[in-house]
Amino acid sequence: MDPRKARTIEALLRAGEELFRRRSAEEVTVEELAGRAGVAVGSVYNHFGSKAGLHAAVLERAIRLDRDYMDRAYRRAGSPIARIYAAAEEYLAFYLAHPDYFRMLAFPNAPGQYPAGRELTERLARAVREQNERLVRALREGIEAGELRPVDPEETATVLWSAWNGIISLGWRPDALHRDEAGLRRLLAAATEMVANGLLPRPD
Structure with a gap:
């Protein structure tokens, strides 16, 4: 790819990353996107076809990156519990x-x-379900192996995923609840450990 074209595409993706995470695609204008990227308005249409196309490209990049990180967790050798800890990390x-x-x-x-916005919402929902199902499978494997007690794996996966989201969101709080990287790591480990210990088989 031509280096100048690549720089323009990257600048637009970064502009979309910043603007779309704060406001809906309907609220963001093509002019804002182009201005934030420092390119002509026509570049949005030339490279992505439309504002919706740029929005889709930004979301797809986010989904792909998230999948890459989670692949590393679920490909690790070890017990299901070890993979759950790795997923949090x-x-x-x-x-x-x-x-x-x-x-x-x-x-x-x-x-x-x-319409494109509704399609993207469903694409995002599918991506979340795919990642949640990987966590569900790890829990099922642990249950089938006798390493975990028989709980509802779907509900347990949702509890873990929701807890991780809530903890990580403390990283951008502006008040006393804010946590730095070290603090987030401690809280994630503590939350995962609490759930993991509750999943261990109970003595008769």
């Missing part, structure tokens, strides 16, 4: 490296009424 790593993308996936804005 990689989820935090994704947030630390790409905070705006994390916000877009974990706390999406309302899609608005335009």
Whole structure:
């Protein structure tokens, strides 16, 4: 790809990353996107076809990056519990490296009424379900192996995922509840450990 074209595309993606995580695509204008990227308005249409196309590209990049991080967790050798701990670690790593993308996936804005927005919302929902199902599978494996007690794996996965989102969101709080990277790591480990200990088989 021509280097100048690549720079323009990257600048537009970064502008979309910043603007779309704060406001819905309906509220963001093409002029704002182009101005933030420092390019001509026509560049949005030339490279992405429309504002909706740029929005889709930003979301797809966020989904792909999130999947890359979580792949590392679920490909690790070891017990299901070890993979669950690894998933929490990689989820935090994704947030630390790409905070705006994390916000877009974990706390999406309302899609608005335009059809492409509704399609993107469903695409995001599918991506979340795919990641949640990987956590569900790890829990099921642990249950089947007798390493975990028989709980509802879907509900337990949702509890873990929701807890991780809530903890990581403390990283951008402006008040005394704010936590730095070290604090987030401690809280994630503590939350995962509390759930993991509750999943261990109970003595008769």
